[in-house]
Amino acid sequence: MSVVEIKGVTKTFAQGNITALENIELELQPGEFVSLIGPSGCGKSTLLRVVGDLTPPTHGTVTVNGKPAHQARKDGDYGIVFQDSVLFDWRTVAKNIALPLEMLGWDRERRRTRVEEMLDLVELRSFADHHPWQLSGGMQQRVSIARALSFEPALLLMDEPFGALDEMTRERLNLELLSIWEKLGSTVVFVTHSISEAVFLSTRVVVMSPRPGRIAGVVEIDLPNPRTAETRYTPRFFELVTKVRELLRSRGEHLLPEEEELLEADR
Amino acid sequence: MKRIVEWLPALAVFVLVVGLWEGLVRALHVQQFLLPKPSTIVSVFWSDRHTLWPAGWYTFKEALGGFAIGSGLGILAATIVGRFRTLGTALMPIFIAANAVPIIAFAPIFGAWFNPISPRSKMAVAGVLCFLPVMVNTLRGLNSAKPRQIELMRSYAASELEIWRRVRVPTALPFLFTALKVASVLAMIGAIVGEYFGGSLNALGVLINNAADVFQFPLAWAGILVASLLGIALYGAVVAAERVVVRWAPDTRDA
Ligand SMILES: Nc1ncnc2c1ncn2[C@@H]1O[C@H](COP(=O)(O)OP(=O)(O)O)[C@@H](O)[C@H]1O
Ligand SMILES: [Mg+2]
Numbered sequence: 001m002s003v004v005e006i007k008g009v010t011k012t013f014a015q016g017n018i019t020a021l022e023n024i025e026l027e028l029q030p031g032e033f034v035s036l037i038g039p040s041g042c043g044k045s046t047l048l049r050v051v052g053d054l055t056p057p058t059h060g061t062v063t064v065n066g067k068p069a070h071q072a073r074k075d076g077d078y079g080i081v082f083q084d085s086v087l088f089d090w091r092t093v094a095k096n097i098a099l100p101l102e103m104l105g106w107d108r109e110r111r112r113t114r115v116e117e118m119l120d121l122v123e124l125r126s127f128a129d130h131h132p133w134q135l136s137g138g139m140q141q142r143v144s145i146a147r148a149l150s151f152e153p154a155l156l157l158m159d160e161p162f163g164a165l166d167e168m169t170r171e172r173l174n175l176e177l178l179s180i181w182e183k184l185g186s187t188v189v190f191v192t193h194s195i196s197e198a199v200f201l202s203t204r205v206v207v208m209s210p211r212p213g214r215i216a217g218v219v220e221i222d223l224p225n226p227r228t229a230e231t232r233y234t235p236r237f238f239e240l241v242t243k244v245r246e247l248l249r250s251r252g253e254h255l256l257p258e259e260e261e262l263l264e265a266d267r
Numbered sequence: 268m269k270r271i272v273e274w275l276p277a278l279a280v281f282v283l284v285v286g287l288w289e290g291l292v293r294a295l296h297v298q299q300f301l302l303p304k305p306s307t308i309v310s311v312f313w314s315d316r317h318t319l320w321p322a323g324w325y326t327f328k329e330a331l332g333g334f335a336i337g338s339g340l341g342i343l344a345a346t347i348v349g350r351f352r353t354l355g356t357a358l359m360p361i362f363i364a365a366n367a368v369p370i371i372a373f374a375p376i377f378g379a380w381f382n383p384i385s386p387r388s389k390m391a392v393a394g395v396l397c398f399l400p401v402m403v404n405t406l407r408g409l410n411s412a413k414p415r416q417i418e419l420m421r422s423y424a425a426s427e428l429e430i431w432r433r434v435r436v437p438t439a440l441p442f443l444f445t446a447l448k449v450a451s452v453l454a455m456i457g458a459i460v461g462e463y464f465g466g467s468l469n470a471l472g473v474l475i476n477n478a479a480d481v482f483q484f485p486l487a488w489a490g491i492l493v494a495s496l497l498g499i500a501l502y503g504a505v506v507a508a509e510r511v512v513v514r515w516a517p518d519t520r521d522a
Contacts, residue, residue, distance in 0.1 A: 049418075052422055054418050054421060054422065073421070073422065073424055074424045075424075076423065076424060078422070079422075080418075080419065080422045082415050082418075082419070084415065086413070086415045086416055086419050088416070088433075088434070088437070089515050090437040090440075090513075090515040091515075099423070099433075100423050103423040103424070103425060103429070104423075131515050
């Protein structure tokens with residue numbers, strides 16, 4: 001059974017008469033790591049929010065774990081991570097991670113054990129009692145990831161989670177995310193602006209084109225696992241990056257100059 | 268220890284100003300009705316303590332009552348208006364406009380509505396003064412939760428009530444305390460100015476007003492000193508409560 005099944009999804013916003021998504025078809029198998037890439041405004045976030053039942057599709061259906069997306073959300077089937085970590089200032093790091101567990105009605109002891117496991121996983125144990133503003137951007141994002149993983153959702157939705165971080169932190173967190181993903185075996189939908197990040201992380205890269213948001217093509221990433229810092233220097237990595245870039249280009253006649261630049265800068 | 272060191276410059280300035288005041292009044296032989304010496308004010312503050320302090324307490328209770336009622340109703344109104352968005356969009360401009368009205372101008376009217384001698388008319392003035400800033404700020408706070416935070420809660424299938432309790436209310440608390448600090452000051456002003464338009468003979472505002480009328484300026488000034496100390500005490504209590512309730516915020520420490 002596929003974890004996510006997107007069938008003929010179209011999303012229009014009356015406001016501004018925008019077709020953010022047009023006839024999207026996509027299926028994710030368990031354990032897949034799928035990146036969505038495309039210039040800004042091509043509907044990546046909207047697609048993620050439709051999958052998470054945070055906004056309804058205008059047409060089409062989304063199935064998560066064999067259930068309608070709405071039911072999946074009610075059942076806590078996915079965890080979500082946004083670009084800004086969306087932590088609650090009034091909660092400590094440990095309490096932020098425990099939030100979904102509280103919502104699910106876990107008792108205190110069970111919460112405590114799980115939060116400690118998660119703190120170890122993202123290597124923040126000594127920061128358990130700190131407040132979010134006392135952490136660096138990278139650490140905040142690790143808290144946010146720990147929170148999304150804490151209740152072991154089958155599906156992890158990530159919307160440019162490392163977009164606001166510097167290159168070095170980003171590459172380190174990429175490696176951490178991969179090791180977590182391998183350990184937990186969850187299915188990931190990962191939105192990114194960066195071609196190399198998409199290729200490095202994914203089992204599949206879905207290239208989107210804007211106005212209206214469509215799937216321009218899909219690139220299977222057959223790089224060997226586990227991926228390491230050296231993976232980025234292999235010829236196959238370059239080939240795949242080029243392949244994704246060409247797909248972006250071929251549909252890129254609508255790209256604004258600054259978007260073209262953004263994608264170029266990634267080379 | 269650090270606290271004391273932080274307070275030292277302010278203390279030094281205070282001592283300097285009071286010393287200068289005392290020195291200048293003495294050196295220039297300033298008339299008492301223009302400006303009494305601080306030492307005279309303090310000695311009256313002590314010698315007349317049996318009338319001054321109870322008068323202060325009487326007025327403080329009015330201010331406190333008005334503060335509690337006005338702020339309580341402000342929080343309640345913000346909660347109701349915040350719950351129903353359409354009500355909020357209809358009422359918010361009116362409240363903001365009302366917030367700019369010099370409410371204190373109504374003080375004589377409240378005297379007519381309630382018994383002018385009773386403390387209730389002063390509580391009404393203080394309460395009305397407190398209501399609007401608390402209501403407007405609390406509502407702003409309740410609506411300041413970030414859309415992403417709400418979305419995150421919805422991803423956990425949180426109900427509106429849970430979003431309210433876990434996101435909107437904590438977000439609103441720093442806003443609320445900012446308003447309560449303003450309200451604490453307004454409550455004292457409301458009570459005293461209310462008493463200027465008449466009130467019980469053992470009320471501080473009446474005492475200050477009467478003393479000034481009969482040229483007992485040191486007594487009037489001592490009354491102002493009592494009012495100031497009580498005002499500072501109320502403000503300080505709100506700040507202390509804020510420290511306990513809003514422990515997490517990095518930027519409320521400087522209040
Ligand atoms: N709530 C909304 N109301 C109106 N238009 C929206 C809304 N959300 C997104 N859009 C529009 O939909 C398009 C896709 O947006 P988005 O999914 O955020 O793109 P991306 O994440 O790829 O940058 C954009 O043109 C954007 O302006
Ligand atoms: Mg986006």
